[in-house]
Every structure is written in C-alpha cells, then in structure tokens.
Amino acid sequence: MQVRTLLAGSAMLAMLAGCAAAPTDAPSTADDVVAGEAHYQGTLPCRNCAGIDIDVRLKGDEQATPEERTFTLDASYLEHPQNPPDENYAGQWEVLSGTAADPDATVYELTPQGDGQIYYFLRVDERTLELIDPERRRFQNNEMLQLQRQ
Numbered sequence: 001m002q003v004r005t006l007l008a009g010s011a012m013l014a015m016l017a018g019c020a021a022a023p024t025d026a027p028s029t030a031d032d033v034v035a036g037e038a039h040y041q042g043t044l045p046c047r048n049c050a051g052i053d054i055d056v057r058l059k060g061d062e063q064a065t066p067e068e069r070t071f072t073l074d075a076s077y078l079e080h081p082q083n084p085p086d087e088n089y090a091g092q093w094e095v096l097s098g099t100a101a102d103p104d105a106t107v108y109e110l111t112p113q114g115d116g117q118i119y120y121f122l123r124v125d126e127r128t129l130e131l132i133d134p135e136r137r138r139f140q141n142n143e144m145l146q147l148q149r150q
Contacts, residue, residue: 036059036060036061036064036068037057037058037059038057038058038149039055039056039057039058039149039150040054040055040056040057040058040129040147040148040149040150041053041054041055041056041147041148041150042054042146042147042148043078044131044144044145045144045145046077046078046080048080048081048082049077049078049079049080049081050078050079050080051078052075052076052077052078053075053076053077053078054073054074054075054147055072055073055074055075056071056072056073056074056110056121056129056147057071057072058070058071058093058108059071060093062095062106066092066094067092069092069093069094069095070090070091070092070093071089071090071091071092071093071110072088072089072090073088073089073090073110073112073119074086074087074088074089075087075088089110089112089113089116090112090113091110091111091112091113091116092110092111092113093108093109093110093111094108094109094111095107095108095109096108096109096120096136098136099122099132099136099137099138100135100136100137101137101138105122105123105136106122106123107120107121107122107123107132107136108120108121108123108129118134119131120132120133120134120136121147122136122138124146126149127148127149128146128147128148128149129146129147129149130142130145130146130147131145131146131147132145
C-alpha cells in the first residue's frame with residue numbers, strides 16, 4: 001500500500017475516526033538547532049489499522065539553500081490486517097508562504113525523490129507540524145493530523 005493512499009484516506013477519515021496524535025513531552029534541544037535537523041513524530045488515523053506512525057526528519061533550515069534542505073519520512077502501520085511493510089521516503093523540502101485561511105502561515109512542501117506523493121505540512125508552532133491538503137487547506141479535526149517535535 002502506498003502512504004499517499006493511506007494518508008489521503010486517513011485525512012478524510014480524520015473527520016470521523018478517533019485516533020489522536022501521540023503526545024510527547026520531549027523538548028527540542030540546542031543540539032537539534034545547531035545540527036540543522038528537526039525531528040517530528042506522531043500517529044495519524046488509519047481506516048484499516050490502529051494508526052500510522054509517522055517519523056519526519058527535516059535537515060537544513062528555512063534559510064538554507066534548496067539543495068541543503070533534505071528530509072526523510074518513515075511510515076509504519078499499526079495492527080494492519082495485511083501487515084504492509086514500512087515505507088520510507090527521502091527528498092527535498094521547500095518553504096511556502098500562506099494557506100487558504102492564513103496568508104502569513106509557513107508551509108513545508110516535502111517532495112520525495114522518484115515515486116511518491118508531495119506532502120504539505122503547516123507549521124502550527126515551533127513544536128508542531130500538521131498534515132494539510134495540496135491546496136494548503138486544513139482538515140476538520142486537524143489536531144489528529146499533527147506531528148510533534150522530538
């Protein structure tokens with residue numbers, strides 16, 4: 001199964017389903033900032049399983065050149081009846097300005113190398129990214145689609 005299919009279905013079901021993002025109390029450290037890497041994790045809702053654990057690592061920062069901004073995205077399916085393998089993507093990320101509701105918002109566009117869907121994450125605050133749609137709109141029950149910085 002492709003992450004894009006499950007994420008699209010999960011986002012639609014987020015309005016109806018009841019899986020919450022996994023909370024964390026781990027603060028970001030000065031080492032993360034110095035290294036130019038941000039690490040986010042959460043559990044997104046899943047139609048056919050207990051959830052999708054998502055792990056995103058952004059390397060570089062918003063001021064870095066596009067070539068210096070890379071990412072990895074790892075997805076693991078929890079208690080899925082078909083037991084699909086974990087999915088791993090890597091590529092470049094870009095900083096976009098504005099959403100449909102907030103022209104000043106910051107959005108990260110993650111473009112995998114090779115096959116794969118482009119992902120859009122709204123920077124809610126310094127510790128939170130939220131999966132949004134390609135039109136840069138937030139979903140209802142958007143708190144279920146959030147990743148927390150580790």
